[in-house]
Amino acid sequence: MEQAKRPETMERITTSELAKAFIEEQVAELRKQIGDKKVLLALSGGVDSSVVAALLIKAVGQQLVCVHVNHGLLRKGEPEQVIKVFRDEMKANLIYVDATERFLGKLAGVSDPETKRKIIGGEFIEVFAEEAKKLEGIEFLAQGTIYPDILESEQGIKAHHNVGGLPPELNFELVEPVKLLYKDEVRVVGKELGLPDNMVYRQPFPGPGLGVRCPGAITRDRLEAVRESDAILREEFAKNGLEGKVWQYFTVVPDFKSTGIRDGKRTFDWPVIIRAVNTKDAITATVENVPYELMQHITDRIVHEVKGVNRVLYDFTPKPTATIEYE
Numbered sequence: 440m441e442q443a444k445r446p447e448t449m450e451r452i453t454t455s456e457l458a459k460a461f462i463e464e465q466v467a468e469l470r471k472q473i474g475d476k477k478v479l480l481a482l483s484g485g486v487d488s489s490v491v492a493a494l495l496i497k498a499v500g501q502q503l504v505c506v507h508v509n510h511g512l513l514r515k516g517e518p519e520q521v522i523k524v525f526r527d528e529m530k531a532n533l534i535y536v537d538a539t540e541r542f543l544g545k546l547a548g549v550s551d552p553e554t555k556r557k558i559i560g561g562e563f564i565e566v567f568a569e570e571a572k573k574l575e576g577i578e579f580l581a582q583g584t585i586y587p588d589i590l591e592s593e594q595g596i597k598a599h600h601n602v603g604g605l606p607p608e609l610n611f612e613l614v615e616p617v618k619l620l621y622k623d624e625v626r627v628v629g630k631e632l633g634l635p636d637n638m639v640y641r642q643p644f645p646g647p648g649l650g651v652r653c654p655g656a657i658t659r660d661r662l663e664a665v666r667e668s669d670a671i672l673r674e675e676f677a678k679n680g681l682e683g684k685v686w687q688y689f690t691v692v693p694d695f696k697s698t699g700i701r702d703g704k705r706t707f708d709w710p711v712i713i714r715a716v717n718t719k720d721a722i723t724a725t726v727e728n729v730p731y732e733l734m735q736h737i738t739d740r741i742v743h744e745v746k747g748v749n750r751v752l753y754d755f756t757p758k759p760t761a762t763i764e765y766e
């Protein structure tokens with residue numbers, strides 16, 4: 440496939456004016472490419488697919504059909520926010536699929552990280568293809584491909600098609616309006632399109648979602664402990680000025696229990712591990728020096744508010760030797 444190349448003369452989009460000009464130009468191009476046909480988009484709520492959705496809503500409105508899949512591994516409040524922003528506020532044509540039972544059912548008892556990833560990726564394609572087949576008259580598939588995806592695919596690092604592996608009978612033409620942009624430019628454009636800050640500046644979140652933060656075989660109760668502790672950590676980082684400053688922060692609940700004490704009684708519960716790291720290129724990473732008092736406060740909230748947890752640990756390990764995520 441012929442790859443797009445960013446012209447050397449293309450100015451870096453750093454201001455609202457430049458973003459406006461880009462949006463205008465893309466809206467005109469999208470209208471020309473799509474005409475009166477329909478476009479399908481897998482909308483994760485991440486910055487790339489959200490910006491593509493907002494651009495397409497502006498360009499072709501109801502001709503865009505967005506599909507948001509809840510695989511049961513999303514963070515607390517995420518599917519609700521996608522529905523609020525895109526269906527309620529932007530009036531998008533949004534199909535919300537709650538496939539939690541399906542994903543968790545397939546993942547039950549599976550502990551190997553690669554197998555888990557494959558199940559999640561494969562099931563996602565299946566759910567998305569099923570929805571696509573129910574729709575009529577779709578000719579285009581929009582994707583949040585960005586320029587680093589293209590550069591990486593040229594270097595053979597990863598496949599560039601975001602929703603790769605769709606069955607061949609779904610023979611869509613691709614629409615990739617942000618494929619020449621770097622991530623920082625996508626954020627400037629997203630802000631100009633009126634997307635909320637927590638979507639535009641969202642920290643990276645792996646495709647398999649919270650599944651990789653629930654190491655080993657995923658159980659619903661341990662997954663809930665990951666989701667609730669992650670929500671507390673994000674809330675406290677936001678309140679204390681660390682959102683947007685720390686590259687990535689999350690919690691992990693490993694599959695072992697230890698003895699604790701609560702109200703004079705012995706408990707046997709999980710620990711929550713907190714990870715907060717900074718990186719420029721994700722190849723190496725350093726650990727954030729989170730103020731001690733804040734860590735104590737977060738610990739106090741987690742052990743009192745999250746069911747099944749009696750300890751909180753901080754991961755002090757840079758990359759290398761550790762990786763950022765646990766699986």
Ligand SMILES: Nc1ncnc2c1ncn2[C@@H]1O[C@H](COP(=O)(O)OP(=O)(O)OP(=O)(O)O)[C@@H](O)[C@H]1O
Binds near residue numbers: 485508583
């Ligand atoms: N839960 C989901 N529902 C719908 N589409 C999804 C979902 N998760 C991922 N996708 C689709 O797969 C693409 C790649 O997902 P990935 O997790 O690698 O995110 P990404 O490349 O950072 O993009 P984004 O910023 O849009 O999440 C997304 O852009 C989106 O089109």
